[in-house]
Amino acid sequence: MYAKLTFSMLVAGMHPGSGMTEQNDKISIASLSENKIQEISYDGQETYFKPFTLSESLTDLANRINFLNEDDNDCEDGEEEDPKGFHQAKQWPWRDIHSHLQRALIEMNVLVDVISITQNKPTTLKDSAAESSDANRYLMYDLAQKDSEPTKPMLQLITKKKCLAGAAKILLNGYERLNKAWTETSGQISFHSALLKLRKCWRVRRVGDKIMGDLSYRTAGSNFWHSGAFEVIKRSGDDTDEESSYGSALPSRLKSPISVEVSSDLLGYAEIFVSVINLDVHRDSLPDDVSECFSLNFHDLMQSSVLRVNQPPWHQKLVNAQNVLFCKEFFTRLTKEAIQLRCRSLYSPFVIVGDTISALVFPHTQLSVHLRYKQKPLLDEKTGNSNIKSLFSFKHTLLQLLQKDHSKQLNIPTPHPTSAVLGLTPEMRHASIQPWSSMQLDTTLKRDDDSLAEAMVKMAKHYEVRRRLAKVIKMILNEYSDPDIQAHWLTLSNQYESCVRMTMASFGYEACHRTVFQATAMADKVKFLHREGKIVFVEVDESCIYKYLVTLISGHQTLTLDKLARNMGWNVLQVTPRSGIDFNSSVINRGSLVASSPSFDSYVGIVCSTTYQGTVEYDVKVKYTKSPENKSTKTSKDPELLAMQFDKYMSIGGIWQKVNWQKIYGRNFINKVETLLTCLVNYD
Amino acid sequence: MANVENVSNRLKKLEDIERKITMAIQSAGFTLQELAKDKPVERTLDKHTNGFMQTLDEVETELxxxxxxxxxxxTSQxxxxxxxxxxxxxxxLNESIHHVSKQIDEMVDSCGKMENKTKMAT
Incomplete structure (x- = not known):
């Protein structure tokens, strides 16, 4: 009653109009889906949980009853509410209450039944009154489940056996495979000992279930981006057929149970190819304009012939990969520096195109660095090209610089004293207290500057200067047989400076005089150090060096003449080895000597001049104070008297006469002069 | 040197263990194969099972x-x-040594040549 009243009030509330409108309104109610949706398939079809049958729902409800909980009020309420709740089931606000009440009623009924059975009393229901008195009644408690299909034990057994057979097959297959691998590798090096061997040389660690290695020089202080990772793979029996060309060529005892996988960009062979190219005017005439090349290839210690035989294939592969990595790092570093560098000593800035860096170090000399990267070994090419020579200083210096840089990354010098700023050298700290000039500061800072590109440019320049100096010396040696010139290259030189010691001496007159000097080929100039301590810097142009050397030759000749004349008792009136310009405009330098015979009756004037063409010209003149004719005529009359009268005037007068140099006997110039001087001496 | 031998011995032992694991797999395989048969022979079954258990025990102890x-x-790291x-x-350094030795060889060669020339002249 209470529920009905409440419902009508609610309807009135929804439609607050008159009673007429209340009658006309039609409320249509559609039933909601009664069953729960189990699944909605892709085509939109819905699968529902099948509703329980009556007996199932009974069992289900019986399960819900908590027999331990006693509550009499529920029972009373259920009986009271039952009939009204059922009638109003269609009205949705009451649906829940209705269903609950209904369920409570059924539960109550079941409870009553159960109690009656357990107490063996008659039930409330009339139709079961006959059974109530039956003493054999019993209650079976069962779960509300549908009966599963009857099991077939034979089928189960067969399935199980099949499964066991499958498992056995898998296990035996695995065993066979392992056994095969075992028997194949039993005569060879085992995987773990090979791994131990690999571990000795290479950095290997375990990542998950893989064994990863590291080729990069990161542990040595490198900052290169490439990880240089490689993977170590155990070669099983099946993989042996797919061996690489390495493995197949090797005897079975050397077939390694290990194979390594290197990332694809590290495969192959690489080298840095540095060349100093001469872009001269005679370029067309030369078959190859490369004046000198060298390759920066890193060879491993294991490559020595004794060890190479026992070397496993993976080692060579890793060495190559590391070499590729190293070359790449080197080239990247060089590129980076080349971009940043504004080298004042360069003729033109660096040009970077692809794998080549080039720069003009001198007007016709180009330095080019090329990263060569190929899949096949580069050695064949190397032997084929005879122009390639190993320029050890380049390679050694560059590698050393890189190594130094790497080690600097790892070992940061500790400040001394400990309170000092980190990274400052003692010189730099002192600079703030002591009055240092900017030049001193510059030199201090430059000492730490290990720029690879700068070092390379400097070396290339030095190399070119040395080549030019050697070429000029060779030319001089070919052109001048008089005096004898000896050049001795010192083996003790560094990468930026090299020395040559030169000696000039006339053949047969070595004891008389010899000119000794030292030429040092530097990066920007040639330094000539003479015996007397004089230092002359000459430009690196070939003609400059040539002309200077010719000047030295003429100077040598003059000085030798000086010594010779003195030794022979002649009076040297004047000697100038280098007197500067001459009247003749084609002469650069003019050395001259004037000497008189011991008895002052003849004079010799010798001029050694160096021309712009780079030749030494000799001009020898003789002057007699007393003509031979006069002398002979006068001595025939009264020689003693005449001598007494005119001897003191003998040295006055006379004319310079040119000597026919070709007709004078002698092997070389000094020898001829000696002959001349000997002839001119008056023995009377 | 002793250390290297020790390590190789240990590696050998580990390989033996691996071998025993293979044997255990084989025993297990045979046992299951026997069970899969229509009429399993109990004796064979026992033999294989025992073999498996024994190998497994050995592997466990040695491991x-x-x-x-x-x-x-x-260390753990x-x-x-x-x-x-x-x-x-x-x-x-090795390359440096090679280079120096090459230079010395060249010097020796040129010295030899000079000697020969002087001998010829005399």
């Missing part, structure tokens, strides 16, 4: 020995260092 040894000897820097240094 435990190895692990306890390793826990004494090894992986070795991160490398000999790359020193190896590269050695390579560089």
């Amino acid at each position: 435990a020995t190895q692990i306890s040894y390793l826990s004494q000897v090894a 992986q070795h991160e260092g490398s000999s790359y820097a020193s190896r590269r240094n050695a390579q560089l």
Whole structure:
């Protein structure tokens, strides 16, 4: 009653109009889906949980009853509410209450039944009154489940056996495979000992279930981006057929149970190819304009012939990969520096195109660095090209610089004293207290500057200067047989400076005089150090060096003449080895000597001049104070008297006469002069 | 040197263990194969099962020995260092030595030539 009243009030509330409108309104109610949706398939079809049958729902409800909980009020309420709740089931606000009440009623009924059975009393229901008195009644408690299909034990057994057979097959297959691998590798090096061997040389660690290695020089202080990772793979029996060309060529005892996988960009062979190219005017005439090349290839210690035989294939592969990595790092570093560098000593800035860096170090000399990267070994090419020579200083210096840089990354010098700023050298700290000039500061800072590109440019320049100096010396040696010139290259030189010691001496007159000097080929100039301590810097142009050397030759000749004349008792009136310009405009330098015979009756004037063409010209003149004719005529009359009268005037007068140099006997110039001087001496 | 031998011995032992694991797999395979048959022979079954259990016991004991040894000897962290820097240094020095020896050879050669020339002249 209470529920009905409440419902009508609610309807009135929804439609607050008159009673007429209340009658006309039609409320249509559609039933909601009664069953729960189990699944909605892709085509939109819905699968529902099948509703329980009556007996199932009974069992289900019986399960819900908590027999331990006693509550009499529920029972009373259920009986009271039952009939009204059922009638109003269609009205949705009451649906829940209705269903609950209904369920409570059924539960109550079941409870009553159960109690009656357990107490063996008659039930409330009339139709079961006959059974109530039956003493054999019993209650079976069962779960509300549908009966599963009857099991077939034979089928189960067969399935199980099949499964066991499958498992056995898998296990035996695995065993066979392992056994095969075992028997194949039993005569060879085992995987773990090979791994131990690999571990000795290479950095290997375990990542998950893989064994990863590291080729990069990161542990040595490198900052290169490439990880240089490689993977170590155990070669099983099946993989042996797919061996690489390495493995197949090797005897079975050397077939390694290990194979390594290197990332694809590290495969192959690489080298840095540095060349100093001469872009001269005679370029067309030369078959190859490369004046000198060298390759920066890193060879491993294991490559020595004794060890190479026992070397496993993976080692060579890793060495190559590391070499590729190293070359790449080197080239990247060089590129980076080349971009940043504004080298004042360069003729033109660096040009970077692809794998080549080039720069003009001198007007016709180009330095080019090329990263060569190929899949096949580069050695064949190397032997084929005879122009390639190993320029050890380049390679050694560059590698050393890189190594130094790497080690600097790892070992940061500790400040001394400990309170000092980190990274400052003692010189730099002192600079703030002591009055240092900017030049001193510059030199201090430059000492730490290990720029690879700068070092390379400097070396290339030095190399070119040395080549030019050697070429000029060779030319001089070919052109001048008089005096004898000896050049001795010192083996003790560094990468930026090299020395040559030169000696000039006339053949047969070595004891008389010899000119000794030292030429040092530097990066920007040639330094000539003479015996007397004089230092002359000459430009690196070939003609400059040539002309200077010719000047030295003429100077040598003059000085030798000086010594010779003195030794022979002649009076040297004047000697100038280098007197500067001459009247003749084609002469650069003019050395001259004037000497008189011991008895002052003849004079010799010798001029050694160096021309712009780079030749030494000799001009020898003789002057007699007393003509031979006069002398002979006068001595025939009264020689003693005449001598007494005119001897003191003998040295006055006379004319310079040119000597026919070709007709004078002698092997070389000094020898001829000696002959001349000997002839001119008056023995009377 | 002794250390290297020790390591190789240990590796051998580990390989033996691996071999025994293979044997255990074989025994297990045979046992299951026997069970899969229509009429399994109990004797064979027992033999294989026993074999499996025995091998498994051995493997367990030996592995435990190895692990306890390793826990004494090894640190829990992986070795991160490398000999790359020193190896590269050695390579560089080696090349220097080669270069110097080559130069000395050239010098000896030229000295020999000079000697020959003077002999010929005399």
